Amino acid sequence: MRIEQRNYWLTTADMPVSERRRTLPESADVAVIGAGFTGLSAALELGKRGARVEVFEGETIGWGASSRNGGMVLSGLKLGVRQLISRYGREKAAQMYAASVAAIDCVERIVREENIDCDFSRTGHLEVACKQKHFDRLVGEAEVIAREFDRQLRIVSKRDLASEIGSDIYYGAMVDEISAAVNPVRYVAGLARAALRAGASISECTRVGGIERASRKGSSGWNLSTGRGRLWARDVMVATSGYTGQATPSLQKKIVPIGSYIITTEVLPEALARELSPRNRMIFDSKNYLYYYRLTPDRRMLFGGRAAFFPETPDTIRRSTQILRQGLITVYRQLRDVPLAYVWGGTLDFAFDIMPHAGQMDGLYYALGYAGHGVAMATYLGQKIAQFICTGQDHNPYSKIPFPAAPLGLYNGNPWFLPLAGMYYKLLDWLD
Numbered sequence: 074m075r076i077e078q079r080n081y082w083l084t085t086a087d088m089p090v091s092e093r094r095r096t097l098p099e100s101a102d103v104a105v106i107g108a109g110f111t112g113l114s115a116a117l118e119l120g121k122r123g124a125r126v127e128v129f130e131g132e133t134i135g136w137g138a139s140s141r142n143g144g145m146v147l148s149g150l151k152l153g154v155r156q157l158i159s160r161y162g163r164e165k166a167a168q169m170y171a172a173s174v175a176a177i178d179c180v181e182r183i184v185r186e187e188n189i190d191c192d193f194s195r196t197g198h199l200e201v202a203c204k205q206k207h208f209d210r211l212v213g214e215a216e217v218i219a220r221e222f223d224r225q226l227r228i229v230s231k232r233d234l235a236s237e238i239g240s241d242i243y244y245g246a247m248v249d250e251i252s253a254a255v256n257p258v259r260y261v262a263g264l265a266r267a268a269l270r271a272g273a274s275i276s277e278c279t280r281v282g283g284i285e286r287a288s289r290k291g292s293s294g295w296n297l298s299t300g301r302g303r304l305w306a307r308d309v310m311v312a313t314s315g316y317t318g319q320a321t322p323s324l325q326k327k328i329v330p331i332g333s334y335i336i337t338t339e340v341l342p343e344a345l346a347r348e349l350s351p352r353n354r355m356i357f358d359s360k361n362y363l364y365y366y367r368l369t370p371d372r373r374m375l376f377g378g379r380a381a382f383f384p385e386t387p388d389t390i391r392r393s394t395q396i397l398r399q400g401l402i403t404v405y406r407q408l409r410d411v412p413l414a415y416v417w418g419g420t421l422d423f424a425f426d427i428m429p430h431a432g433q434m435d436g437l438y439y440a441l442g443y444a445g446h447g448v449a450m451a452t453y454l455g456q457k458i459a460q461f462i463c464t465g466q467d468h469n470p471y472s473k474i475p476f477p478a479a480p481l482g483l484y485n486g487n488p489w490f491l492p493l494a495g496m497y498y499k500l501l502d503w504l505d
Contacts, residue, residue, distance in 0.1 A: 078415075078416055081414070082259075086256070091275040101127040101304060103115075103124050106128075107137075107311070107314070108134045111314065112130075113261065114264060114456050115459040119271075120268060124463065127273075127306065129297070131279065133278065138314055138333075138422070139261045143375055144255045144367070146255050147198055148173050148198070149249070151427045154221070170218075172450075172470055175453065176449035176452065180452050183267070183452065189259065194253060194254050197352065198355040201238065201356060203244070205244050214226075228246075230245050234246060240405055242404060253449075254367065278300070279300050280320075295309045314443065318486075326485060329425070330420045331379065333445070334418045334419075335419075338401075339373065340371055341374060349405055355367050421443070423444050424476065426477050428471065430474075431454040432458075440458050
């Protein structure tokens with residue numbers, strides 16, 4: 074059977090359609106750039122607080138990583154807790170870890186309050202150890218989380234791993250029961266509908282080309298040049314993640330777009346699906362160059378990873394299909410004869426310190442740098458920045474850490490070094 078080069082999630086839902094011929098108003102309280110999880114979460118909160126909000130999206134609602142991900146709503150950050158403590162100290166590390174937990178609650182609350190039908194479920198996540206050293210590290214992480222953050226995560230030994238996963242290639246695992254699953258397309262579509270109900274306006278296919286300071290009727294603010302005209306806004310929030318571009322050059326130089334690719338199988342028999350993932354966890358492995366996988370609500374195995382570091386093109390998608398297919402069969406020998414149905418790619422946003430960042434830069438508000446943890450964290454930080462805009466009170470721990478640029482200024486937004494980065498992380502996995 075031929076594999077469709079198409080995002081499987083998009084076959085499960087319809088996106089709301091904005092009024093594409095609507096005339097832009099002369100002004101707004103807040104202009105939000107990007108209609109993904111971050112921007113729509115912010116627009117929803119701003120609208121509920123009475124702000125006049127204009128959301129600009131260069132493509133269509135949820136077009137970027139918000140619709141192309143695995144639908145994993147995860148606790149924690151890309152960096153491990155010991156790295157967080159070593160880099161930022163115990164107090165800040167505790168605040169950031171607590172925020173990652175609160176982010177899942179934030180998603181669940183929005184889903185409930187806005188009645189979003191998106192298959193949200195607290196299935197928990199399973200981090201599987203690819204080597205004995207990795208398992209020992211997971212045991213240490215669980216001990217630190219219990220001691221420093223008062224949260225109990227469960228360690229699963231190799232002999233007990235069959236209760237969690239139908240694969241015998243791993244050395245053990247760690248379980249966090251609070252993580253969740255979601256259909257990301259249904260979720261981002263629901264966020265958009267909720268933002269519209271709250272009074273926000275969304276302009277699709279409307280790229281922001283320039284932002285410059287400007288006063289209007291005695292108030293300071295910004296002029297935005299878009300493909301559909303100009304608009305003045307008192308405040309601007311940038312929510313463009315891995316698609317951050319030349320309209321915000323200071324942010325573009327701090328964010329690296331990295332490709333991530335996903336395949337899904339055909340629908341699996343119920344018994345086979347239960348064998349592969351008995352507890353329906355969100356699963357990812359312990360490598361730097363990792364794989365992540367889960368069952369979809371209709372029992373497909375979704376399997377993703379950094380098969381190619383460059384953002385998606387037809388060529389990288391073709392090559393990634395082969396790499397991910399081989400990875401899938403290595404993990405699950407039971408699937409060697411099961412056909413694939415869909416393959417697609419997307420672009421993640423990594424900062425140079427592999428941390429989320431949100432706050433103000435050059436007067437612009439922003440939230441980005443999720444490094445693969447964006448479903449929960451983007452929702453949470455979008456809401457937090459909206460609250461910051463409305464109240465002037467910043468209760469976001471990620472605004473209080475340094476936001477580094479590339480060493481020696483060797484990066485201007487063109488990620489020429491991605492092949493070297495890919496080789497570096499593969500070497501790390503081999504040496505570890």
